[in-house]
Amino acid sequence: MSAATAEPSAIFVRIYTDHFRSVYAYCRRRVGADRVDDVVAEAFLTAWRKIDEMPTGDETLPWLYGVAHRVLLHQWRGSSRRKRLHQRLVSLGVEPASPPETVIVANEESRMVWEAITGLRETDQEVLRLSLWEELPHGEIAQVLGIRADAVRKRYSRALKNLTKEFNKLETKNVGSALLGKEAGSGH
Amino acid sequence: MVTEDRMRTLFIHANPVPDASSIEFDPIGAAAYLETIEQRSSDMTQVESTTQNRDTERRGLRPLLVGAVAVVAVVLAGVFIAQIRSDDAVDASGVTGVWVSTDGVYIQFNEDGTYGASWTIEDVAEGSFETGIWRFEGTEFVWVASTGNCMVAEEGLVGRYTIEPIDATATNWVPIDDPCIDRVADLVGGPMYRVSP
Numbered sequence: 001m002s003a004a005t006a007e008p009s010a011i012f013v014r015i016y017t018d019h020f021r022s023v024y025a026y027c028r029r030r031v032g033a034d035r036v037d038d039v040v041a042e043a044f045l046t047a048w049r050k051i052d053e054m055p056t057g058d059e060t061l062p063w064l065y066g067v068a069h070r071v072l073l074h075q076w077r078g079s080s081r082r083k084r085l086h087q088r089l090v091s092l093g094v095e096p097a098s099p100p101e102t103v104i105v106a107n108e109e110s111r112m113v114w115e116a117i118t119g120l121r122e123t124d125q126e127v128l129r130l131s132l133w134e135e136l137p138h139g140e141i142a143q144v145l146g147i148r149a150d151a152v153r154k155r156y157s158r159a160l161k162n163l164t165k166e167f168n169k170l171e172t173k174n175v176g177s178a179l180l181g182k183e184a185g186s187g188h
Numbered sequence: 189m190v191t192e193d194r195m196r197t198l199f200i201h202a203n204p205v206p207d208a209s210s211i212e213f214d215p216i217g218a219a220a221y222l223e224t225i226e227q228r229s230s231d232m233t234q235v236e237s238t239t240q241n242r243d244t245e246r247r248g249l250r251p252l253l254v255g256a257v258a259v260v261a262v263v264l265a266g267v268f269i270a271q272i273r274s275d276d277a278v279d280a281s282g283v284t285g286v287w288v289s290t291d292g293v294y295i296q297f298n299e300d301g302t303y304g305a306s307w308t309i310e311d312v313a314e315g316s317f318e319t320g321i322w323r324f325e326g327t328e329f330v331w332v333a334s335t336g337n338c339m340v341a342e343e344g345l346v347g348r349y350t351i352e353p354i355d356a357t358a359t360n361w362v363p364i365d366d367p368c369i370d371r372v373a374d375l376v377g378g379p380m381y382r383v384s385p
Contacts, residue, residue, distance in 0.1 A: 009222055012222055013219055013222060016221065016222070020211075020213050021208045021209060021211045021213055022208050024208070024211050024213075025205040025208035025211060028204065028205045028211075029203060029204055029205050041221075044221065048222070109198055109201070109202070110198075110201060110202035113198050113199055113201075113202035114202060117199075118307065119306075119307055119308075119311075119316060119317070120317065121317055121337055121370055122373075123337070123369075123370060124337065128199060132196065132199050132200050132203070133200070133203045133205075147369075155337070158337075160192050160195060160196060161192060162316075162317070163195055163199065164190060164191070164192050164195040166316075167190055167195060167198070168189050168190060171189070171190070
């Protein structure tokens with residue numbers, strides 16, 4: 001159902017007022033503070049251009065998330081090579097001046113979660129975020145990603161399994177490194 | 189070792205913006221933002237209108253130009269296709285080894301007809317996000333997943349591609365038919381580059 005029965009500008013202002021915070025939070029959870037304003041602006045600009053297609057009621061926010069998701073997808077594709085370069089520089093002991101994504105990380109466990117999730121495919125990462133951070137039901141996640149609800153259920157369960165595997169791998173690696181450091185420190 | 193339940197909790201705690209209502213919002217900004225957008229749209233309309241006027245002026249020459257461009261395009265396409273056909277087609281020996289896509293996905297094609305895909309070269313042999321089998325059927329490259337996102341109801345989706353050589357280390361993978369959107373997304377972002385034989 002379209003929202004275009006009222007004046008488009010009035011609809012836009014209402015949608016912007018009602019959903020700005022949610023869309024901003026969605027974007028901030030996925031990109032650094034330095035880029036979030038641009039991404040949010042691009043998402044709302046796209047929403048304005050497609051206002052005739054915008055659904056009403058409970059479907060509006062998932063639709064806006066879908067718009068923001070596609071804006072981010074374009075950016076992620078472009079930045080993936082920069083990420084690889086960044087990882088390579090870090091592995092060589094060179095700290096780049098500005099990391100490609102600067103996220104707020106509360107503690108070591110959260111840092112490991114962020115590191116572990118990069119081992120998953122983009123769609124799987126997004127299913128987890130939409131489910132656990134935006135708290136969307138599978139039907140609405142399906143709407144955001146343009147896939148079927150039963151596919152969301154399968155992807156969610158596979159993504160959580162793979163994330164757990166990646167996390168445990170990192171934990172084992174970190175414990176191993178810590179033990180090696182301790183041995184070296186004790187003079188052996 | 190964490191369990192999936194614990195992982196779920198850790199993931200929720202890793203949310204960098206747990207409370208969206210804490211985000212500052214200026215309600216007056218909505219109208220101002222709309223004005224900016226409308227100004228931008230109006231500028232775009234003016235640019236389009238100017239372009240259309242110029243187009244009208246050039247309309248008299250258009251049929252001649254279109255004809256000339258079409259002839260040149262057909263000739264160039266013929267030369268290009270002839271050159272591609274004369275190149276050595278990519279076969280099994282040309283595929284085995286490790287490749288990286290433009291979007292940074294590493295894929296290792298093994299001589300025994302298996303493959304693995306991963307975000308890192310260290311994990312590619314294990315295939316941390318996808319494994320499966322590959323083969324050629326004539327000039328078509330066919331791959332079938334055994335694990336990962338290209339599995340539906342325990343069955344691997346079959347992808348068919350044409351591999352177009354660009355040079356000794358780069359190829360374009362053009363989907364002929366692939367129902368697995370993740371695999372298509374990994375490959376259509378640009379050329380695949382050979383990392384090791």
